Amino acid sequence: MPLDIPGLPPLAAFDVGGEIYVTSNVCTHNVALLSDGFFEGDTIECPLHGGCFNVRTGEATQFPCEVPLQTFPVIVEGDDLYTEIKDR
Amino acid sequence: MGGRARSVDAGRLFYSIHMARHLITLEASGQSFPCDAGDTVLRAALRAGIAFPYECSSGGCGSCQFERVSGDLEELWPQAPGLTPRARERGRQLACQTVPRGDCTLRVRLKPDCQPSLRPTRRRATLVSRTRLTADMAEFSFRAGEPADFLPGQYALLDLPGVAGARAYSMSNLPNDEGLWQFVIKQIGAGRGGMALFEFLQPGDTIGLDAPYGMAHLRLGNDRDIVCVGGGSGISPLLSILAAAARAPELASRRLLLFYGGRTPADLCAPALLARDEALARRVECVTAISDPAYAGAWEGQRGFVHQVLQGWLESAGDASGYDYYFCGPPPMTDALQRLLMLEKRVPTAQLHFDRFV
Numbered sequence: 459m460p461l462d463i464p465g466l467p468p469l470a471a472f473d474v475g476g477e478i479y480v481t482s483n484v485c486t487h488n489v490a491l492l493s494d495g496f497f498e499g500d501t502i503e504c505p506l507h508g509g510c511f512n513v514r515t516g517e518a519t520q521f522p523c524e525v526p527l528q529t530f531p532v533i534v535e536g537d538d539l540y541t542e543i544k545d546r
Numbered sequence: 547m548g549g550r551a552r553s554v555d556a557g558r559l560f561y562s563i564h565m566a567r568h569l570i571t572l573e574a575s576g577q578s579f580p581c582d583a584g585d586t587v588l589r590a591a592l593r594a595g596i597a598f599p600y601e602c603s604s605g606g607c608g609s610c611q612f613e614r615v616s617g618d619l620e621e622l623w624p625q626a627p628g629l630t631p632r633a634r635e636r637g638r639q640l641a642c643q644t645v646p647r648g649d650c651t652l653r654v655r656l657k658p659d660c661q662p663s664l665r666p667t668r669r670r671a672t673l674v675s676r677t678r679l680t681a682d683m684a685e686f687s688f689r690a691g692e693p694a695d696f697l698p699g700q701y702a703l704l705d706l707p708g709v710a711g712a713r714a715y716s717m718s719n720l721p722n723d724e725g726l727w728q729f730v731i732k733q734i735g736a737g738r739g740g741m742a743l744f745e746f747l748q749p750g751d752t753i754g755l756d757a758p759y760g761m762a763h764l765r766l767g768n769d770r771d772i773v774c775v776g777g778g779s780g781i782s783p784l785l786s787i788l789a790a791a792a793r794a795p796e797l798a799s800r801r802l803l804l805f806y807g808g809r810t811p812a813d814l815c816a817p818a819l820l821a822r823d824e825a826l827a828r829r830v831e832c833v834t835a836i837s838d839p840a841y842a843g844a845w846e847g848q849r850g851f852v853h854q855v856l857q858g859w860l861e862s863a864g865d866a867s868g869y870d871y872y873f874c875g876p877p878p879m880t881d882a883l884q885r886l887l888m889l890e891k892r893v894p895t896a897q898l899h900f901d902r903f904v
């Protein structure tokens with residue numbers, strides 16, 4: 459699901475068997491929003507050209523994606539989800 | 547069997563194909579909706595008010611992918627570029643290029659943004675006039691029997707004589723009770739839609755017009771200034787958006803900006819189109835740019851691609867998040883603008899409204 463937080467770049471959260479992973483929501487190939495894509499296991503497939511990333515590691519696993527996706531550490535406390543984002 | 551029996555059979559077949567209505571069921575919710583024979587899964591869903599994901603309705607973007615659970619479905623355009631080999635391997639199909647042959651069940655994740663506020667309907671429309679704007683662009687006016695209902699910025703799907711598959715064109719005029727539908731259209735090479743529109747269609751001829759579609763429509767509910775960016779026939783929906791914005795009382799104090807680009811000055815039809823509408827002429831600040839570095843004639847406007855010109859302007863305009871953005875054009879342009887606004891300027895995605903002319 460998308461996480462749109464004012465002032466931050468678009469982020470996405472993924473549920474991999476109960477573990478939450480947070481990544482950039484923007485495909486590194488050509489700026490499509492990954493939250494519109496197809497999620498299977500730990501792989502998100504971009505809706506635009508079908509490139510894939512592993513959401514745990516950010517690794518680009520399917521052409522045409524080659525640049526890894528930015529991932530962010532996640533801390534879950536109760537119902538809240540914290541993530542650490544260092545500004546460029 | 548004699549020819550007579552065959553023709554009876556053929557008649558029955560024809561009858562059943564054309565009268566049939568199929569039922570499409572969405573697996574997750576169990577929700578069902580009817581689909582007229584020959585209608586695509588996507589159009590039937592939107593006609594029923596369902597938030598089926600989509601963008602281009604033209605087989606080019608891949609947003610409308612779904613998985614078949616059961617039923618007989620026909621693919622209208624098996625080579626559509628919107629479906630990647632991986633998606634094909636996984637048995638997915640494009641809803642905008644798929645027609646049910648019977649009742650069917652599918653799996654898709656609905657997208658609330660795609661909920662149609664006006665449900666699309668089909669009509670016949672007659673070409674009234676075709677007015678040349680530049681060497682390769684013209685304004686087309688069609689008239690239909692009932693009111694032209696759409697939101698400024700939306701598009702129509704045109705069924706053109708002799709052309710396989712519908713073509714998407716964005717309305718350039720305002721919604722109206724007179725049934726007038728206008729489009730600024732650019733002819734691209736020997737493209738079949740362009741050939742039909744520019745070469746074969748004559749005033750008085752009729753086409754099929756299915757509308758409205760698209761999410762890149764004017765949003766009124768906030769007090770941000772409006773920045774429109776486009777090149778070529780990308781001006782079509784922007785004209786409609788700006789004309790509506792210039793007339794909306796709640797926007798009376800907002801700035802309306804248009805960044806418009808072309809290769810050379812002869813491509814820039816926007817200033818003349820703004821000048822013929824008093825409200826647009828008064829309200830819209832228009833920045834024009836040419837991209838052909840070899841152009842040596844007189845030119846006092848900006849140079850470069852229109853997204854570069856916008857970038858330069860934003861450097862001095864303060865907070866880029868203070869604007870709503872509307873942009874339309876070929877994917878390289880919309881990609882560059884998305885990259886600039888979303889990644890560099892961190893404008894919230896909810897403030898970016900655009901159509902890729904795939």
Ligand SMILES: Cc1cc2nc3c(=O)[nH]c(=O)nc-3n(C[C@H](O)[C@H](O)[C@H](O)COP(=O)(O)OP(=O)(O)OC[C@H]3O[C@@H](n4cnc5c(N)ncnc54)[C@H](O)[C@@H]3O)c2cc1C
Pocket residue numbers: 601602603604605606622623701710711712713714715716717729730731732733734736737738739740741760779780782783901902903904
């Ligand atoms: C949302 C949207 C809005 C648009 N608005 C405008 C506008 O306002 N003005 C403008 O000039 N252009 C607009 N376009 C572009 C326009 O739809 C055409 O792509 C363009 O005019 C070229 O069409 P063509 O038929 O001449 O070229 P072609 O190369 O013959 O066709 C290209 C287009 O037709 C589709 N297509 C091709 N073959 C098939 C087939 N067998 N079945 C189904 N579809 C097929 C392609 O996906 C592509 O969209 C818009 C496009 C989109 C997606």
Ligand code: FES
Pocket residue numbers: 485486487488489490504505506507508509510522523
């Ligand atoms: S934009 Fe994601 S694969 Fe091309």
Ligand code: FES
Pocket residue numbers: 599600601602603604605606607608609610611628640641642643
């Ligand atoms: S909406 Fe079907 S491919 Fe774009």
